[in-house]
Amino acid sequence: MKAKSITTLAALVILGAAYVTAATDNVAEEVAWVVGDQPIWKSEIEEAYQQMLYERVPVNGDPYCIIPEQLAIEKLYLHQADIDTVEVSDNMVMSQVDAMLNYYIANLGSKEKVEQVFHKSLPALREQQIEVVKNRMRISQVQQNLTSKIKITPADVRRYFDQLPKDSIPYVPTQVEVQILTLRPSIPRQEIEDVKARLRDYSDRITRGESDFSTLAILYSQDPESASRGGEMDFAGRAQFVPEFSAVALTSMTRKRFPRLSRLNMGSTSSSSSKNVASASKCATFC
Secondary structure, three states: OHHHHHHHHHHHHHHHOOOOOOOOOOOOOOEEEEEOOEEEEHHHHHHHHHHHHHOOOOOOOOHHHHHHHHHHHHHHHHHHHHHHOOOOOHHHHHHHHHHHHHHHHHHHOOHHHHHHHHOOOHHHHHHHHHHHHHHHHHHHHHHHHHHOOOOOOHHHHHHHHHHOOHHHOOOOOOOOOOOOOOOOOOOOHHHHHHHHHHHHHHHHHHHOOOOOHHHHHHHHOOOHHHHOOOOOOOOOOHHHOOHHHHHHHOOOOEOOEOOOEEEEOOEEEEOOOEOEHHHHHHHHHOO
């Protein structure tokens, strides 16, 4: 009955997904998907996307298609949780929320930084995470209930296929996975321009005072070691960098002016800096 209920609701998701739209500056709020009679708001998708960026969760594809689909599946499970009256302990929920907030504060450096990154006051963020964690635990319980009575062993699977007529067993061609390491790959021009556009956007956001360098480094840097310190790599001398980078990164700069973008043999880089010379090199790993 549970499986049938979830299957029926899944069909409603397909019928109810009227449209999925990317974020626009002139729309305050809108419905992106509908699951049964439950809407999925654009703000929910944006918050989930920002959370994934902070936690460095890879998004394979268009996030404005993948994330609404994930939220829709979660709502199906939550609907089943309501039917089964699945409840979770408030103490367990609060314990996980407190641990999560403490992790954010430890990594970002202060409560104020956390509020800046998530665009919410700490109490508002706590309330949001309570709901998120509670729903996550309820979904986990529903998934366990759905599979708790399924008992099958590898021997059962072998016996099943042994009893099938040979001509009824589907032919599965041999598949191999190959990885190719290219020493000197050709980078498409469009990809280079996209990287430059992202780096210029980071620089503009810092110049306008919309974001702090350390915050952007934590969110977008691909260097885990220095990202946790807001892009800081300690002080370093000119000789420790390649000459092309030092020539740009160590030029004079002000709060309103950042050095130009430069491209090195090891990849494209932004030489925008903050606090000290070493921080300048951190922008190289943003993209």
